[in-house]
Amino acid sequence: MSTQDRPLTLFAYWRTSATYRVRVALALKGLKADEKIVDIDAGEHRSPEFLRINPLGAIPAMIDGEGDPLTQSLAILEYIEETHPEPPLLPADARGRARARAIAAMAAVDTHPLITPRVRRYLTGAGFDAAAWKAWQTHWFTTGLQAIEARLSAETATGAFCHGDQVTIADICLASIPAVMQVFDVKVADTPTVDRIVAALNEMPEFANADPYRQVGAPTR
Amino acid sequence: MSTQDRPLTLFAYWRTSATYRVRVALALKGLKADEKIVDIDAGEHRSPEFLRINPLGAIPAMIDGEGDPLTQSLAILEYIEETHPEPPLLPADARGRARARAIAAMAAVDTHPLITPRVRRYLTGAGFDAAAWKAWQTHWFTTGLQAIEARLSAETATGAFCHGDQVTIADICLASIPAVMQVFDVKVADTPTVDRIVAALNEMPEFANADPYRQVGAPTR
Numbered sequence: 426m427s428t429q430d431r432p433l434t435l436f437a438y439w440r441t442s443a444t445y446r447v448r449v450a451l452a453l454k455g456l457k458a459d460e461k462i463v464d465i466d467a468g469e470h471r472s473p474e475f476l477r478i479n480p481l482g483a484i485p486a487m488i489d490g491e492g493d494p495l496t497q498s499l500a501i502l503e504y505i506e507e508t509h510p511e512p513p514l515l516p517a518d519a520r521g522r523a524r525a526r527a528i529a530a531m532a533a534v535d536t537h538p539l540i541t542p543r544v545r546r547y548l549t550g551a552g553f554d555a556a557a558w559k560a561w562q563t564h565w566f567t568t569g570l571q572a573i574e575a576r577l578s579a580e581t582a583t584g585a586f587c588h589g590d591q592v593t594i595a596d597i598c599l600a601s602i603p604a605v606m607q608v609f610d611v612k613v614a615d616t617p618t619v620d621r622i623v624a625a626l627n628e629m630p631e632f633a634n635a636d637p638y639r640q641v642g643a644p645t646r
Numbered sequence: 647m648s649t650q651d652r653p654l655t656l657f658a659y660w661r662t663s664a665t666y667r668v669r670v671a672l673a674l675k676g677l678k679a680d681e682k683i684v685d686i687d688a689g690e691h692r693s694p695e696f697l698r699i700n701p702l703g704a705i706p707a708m709i710d711g712e713g714d715p716l717t718q719s720l721a722i723l724e725y726i727e728e729t730h731p732e733p734p735l736l737p738a739d740a741r742g743r744a745r746a747r748a749i750a751a752m753a754a755v756d757t758h759p760l761i762t763p764r765v766r767r768y769l770t771g772a773g774f775d776a777a778a779w780k781a782w783q784t785h786w787f788t789t790g791l792q793a794i795e796a797r798l799s800a801e802t803a804t805g806a807f808c809h810g811d812q813v814t815i816a817d818i819c820l821a822s823i824p825a826v827m828q829v830f831d832v833k834v835a836d837t838p839t840v841d842r843i844v845a846a847l848n849e850m851p852e853f854a855n856a857d858p859y860r861q862v863g864a865p866t867r
Contacts, residue, residue: 493745497752504743520714523721553772572702
């Protein structure tokens with residue numbers, strides 16, 4: 426476990442995939458953050474108070490001690506890894522790190538940006554009804570998870586988790602997709618390797634406790 | 647400059663933003679890659695030959711010596727940085743690296759995934775005509791670049807480039823957006839800081855030579 430010598434503040438909301446990733450990484454490092462809830466359903470990310478923290482109105486944002494707010498979940502994960510190296514969330518070798526980061530990107534770059542609230546707002550304005558939006562969500566969650574499945578099932582570097590038997594940022598980003606799929610009631614079939622790994626991750630308290638429905642502000646299921 | 651002791655192969659196409667990023671990073675490190683053209687307009691990314699390289703059919707993919715193909719531009723940039731540290735493409739301090747990675751993500755994660763060919767195919771199938779697609783492209787390029795402008799213009803860490811006076815992955819990812827906007831004939835107004843930095847970057851041969859229209863297979867302008 427890493428030693429925490431400064432207070433951490435995480436601006437968060439119960440159901441966002443990007444906030445989930447940071448919650449898991451902090452937990453795996455044994456770090457505790459004071460969470461400030463930003464209710465994006467109520468528009469609080471556009472409030473003057475939050476725009477002073479992040480002028481772009483995006484969560485998560487994290488403040489470490491005296492510094493400026495950190496933004497973007499992938500950048501925050503790398504920052505947490507660099508400032509609190511134990512236990513490592515990246516493999517020890519450069520090729521392994523590249524593979525873990527690539528799988529992380531398949532979830533956090535190829536998949537997640539397509540199903541965010543701002544995309545929903547645009548498509549609703551362009552005439553998408555609820556069924557069309559659900560079809561869009563389902564298409565991109567399916568495309569993303571089946572692509573990850575194709576890699577994980579084919580590559581010998583896959584182990585108990587995405588990369589061998591050590592939890593990496595690949596696992597954190599992968600698990601962040603089904604974590605929000607449940608919120609939107611979307612299911613993806615034919616991803617047995619993904620399902621096995623996500624089930625194993627969710628046995629760990631660091632992942633289980635980051636479940637959106639266990640967060641402050643979440644509705645009762 | 648870094649020393650290159652292994653052959654590099656880059657599977658590439660003239661107009662893709664993600665390929666551009668890798669081209670620039672290799673050039674800045676003084677590395678040379680043998681480019682294999684994958685004509686995605688002709689569907690070559692779905693050919694059996696390329697699917698043996700990357701079963702997901704995505705470019706760029708890069709082979710370094712004997713290893714498996716590396717994928718995902720952000721993961722490839724980090725790999726190049728780790729294996730060829732000079733000149734550095736990330737700041738020396740963890741907070742600076744977090745800022746450079748966050749700005750890079752605003753371009754490569756928040757913006758680029760929304761305007762890819764697969765998204766165009768989906769939206770065309772959902773009834774978007776050419777004008778609706780152009781409006782979509784313009785909206786997300788504008789949203790992305792104006793968000794980056796808001797950061798760059800407000801933060802004192804901005805210098806000649808996105809982070810001080812040293813070229814970082816933030817600059818590479820930022821420049822990859824206007825590099826493809828020209829291909830789609832999209833313009834974004836009111837981004838003076840972005841425009842200043844991109845103009846300075848394009849004065850450097852490493853960026854200028856990565857221009858999509860200077861690549862093999864590009865049409866004549």
